[in-house]
Amino acid sequence: MSDTHPIRDEDLIAFRSGALGERAREAMAARIAADPEAQATLAEWDRQDAALAALYGPVAEEPLPEALRARLAAAGTAPRRHPALALAAAVALLAIGAATGWFAALSTQPGPPVLTVAESALKAHVTYVAEVVHPIEVASDQADHLAQWLSKRLGHEIKAPDFGAEGFRLMGGRLLPGDTTPAALFMYEDDTGRRLTLHVLPEGGTQNSAFQFLSSGQTQGFYWHDTGLSYAVIGDLDRDRLRAIAMAAYDQLI
Amino acid sequence: MSLLDEIEAAIPNLRRYAHALLRDRDSADDLVQDCLERALSRRHLWRGDGPVRAWMFRILLNLHRDGLRRSPRRHLVAVDTLPKEPSGPAPQEAHMDLREVQDAIGRLPEDQRRALLLVALEGMRLSEAAAILDIPEGTLVSRLGRARAALRDMTGRTRPATGSKEGRA
Numbered sequence: 288m289s290d291t292h293p294i295r296d297e298d299l300i301a302f303r304s305g306a307l308g309e310r311a312r313e314a315m316a317a318r319i320a321a322d323p324e325a326q327a328t329l330a331e332w333d334r335q336d337a338a339l340a341a342l343y344g345p346v347a348e349e350p351l352p353e354a355l356r357a358r359l360a361a362a363g364t365a366p367r368r369h370p371a372l373a374l375a376a377a378v379a380l381l382a383i384g385a386a387t388g389w390f391a392a393l394s395t396q397p398g399p400p401v402l403t404v405a406e407s408a409l410k411a412h413v414t415y416v417a418e419v420v421h422p423i424e425v426a427s428d429q430a431d432h433l434a435q436w437l438s439k440r441l442g443h444e445i446k447a448p449d450f451g452a453e454g455f456r457l458m459g460g461r462l463l464p465g466d467t468t469p470a471a472l473f474m475y476e477d478d479t480g481r482r483l484t485l486h487v488l489p490e491g492g493t494q495n496s497a498f499q500f501l502s503s504g505q506t507q508g509f510y511w512h513d514t515g516l517s518y519a520v521i522g523d524l525d526r527d528r529l530r531a532i533a534m535a536a537y538d539q540l541i
Numbered sequence: 542m543s544l545l546d547e548i549e550a551a552i553p554n555l556r557r558y559a560h561a562l563l564r565d566r567d568s569a570d571d572l573v574q575d576c577l578e579r580a581l582s583r584r585h586l587w588r589g590d591g592p593v594r595a596w597m598f599r600i601l602l603n604l605h606r607d608g609l610r611r612s613p614r615r616h617l618v619a620v621d622t623l624p625k626e627p628s629g630p631a632p633q634e635a636h637m638d639l640r641e642v643q644d645a646i647g648r649l650p651e652d653q654r655r656a657l658l659l660v661a662l663e664g665m666r667l668s669e670a671a672a673i674l675d676i677p678e679g680t681l682v683s684r685l686g687r688a689r690a691a692l693r694d695m696t697g698r699t700r701p702a703t704g705s706k707e708g709r710a
Contacts, residue, residue, distance in 0.1 A: 296686040304660055306667040335692055338642040339662045343561040347553040352570055359549050362581045
């Protein structure tokens, strides 16, 4: 190939960094195959890249430093989209709950409807999570039917959110009695058999509420109210995980 | 993936790049922290045009330039004053001495280092790297050519064949 002009470094750079079309790339590959000097240059660049990867590659595999993780976590719970996570309110309620017991705390609250979902959700959770034979009425393999049926009975379009990222898969759902309209219960299970429930109740007016925390012994949950529907997520999980699941539900149900 | 997830997913790459750019763990992580802060505070302006990763690299490089303007404490060492590798057979096939490469990266002019690391370390295509650096692709290519050659000289390696006549007496 002594009759062709030598391959310039610029040509090799374009070749290596994906800037050539298919035909130009094939043509350049053929020229390189006949040019030991170009091959040596590419091999030298490979060694440079390998040295850089050896020097700095491991940084990308490290867990993120605490300061970065804290900043991301704060952004993830920022009140921009989520219902404010008014933790002050939740903590206050928790304090009351701790002092007097959950149901006592409920009974002393003047009755905004959002508390109805919390109380009935907790009762239903305790009742059905312990059920071995019939925890649900319609299983997740009939997910479409489940969503249609519950939507029709509640008079609202509802669907079961996906908590796969949190390690929980949908088992199915059931219809629950309510004061004025029925409520829906979705049950989820992780691979250790731990269960959590999501309750949806069509009541409470049009105003939205912050996430509220509730607890009764090991059983804890978050409930909130969003454009005509009240929700509660209940489980025997720690608060941070429950909150993550509640936020996943909020994001998917919005 | 939400924008926040994409921001988070870009961080390991940003840290790798910042560490190579600054060669100092603390200042690299400070730079990434500032980058994250700026990205989060501006995420409501994000219109979804283009990859989040490229957007964050642009933020990081802007911060890096700003920081250099504020504290121009880094100095460049002219290539020809660098100690050459001790005489002896050139280890062309061997792995490169990592410390030597690290030093050489530190001695590259800033614009060459930024460009080379985007392509050689982050594996970006020319079009992506050129967009991040806000330069034409042709400019990037010649910059990369100079950086590659300078790195080769600084690590005591001469161009095979013709180049060896100049490099070694």
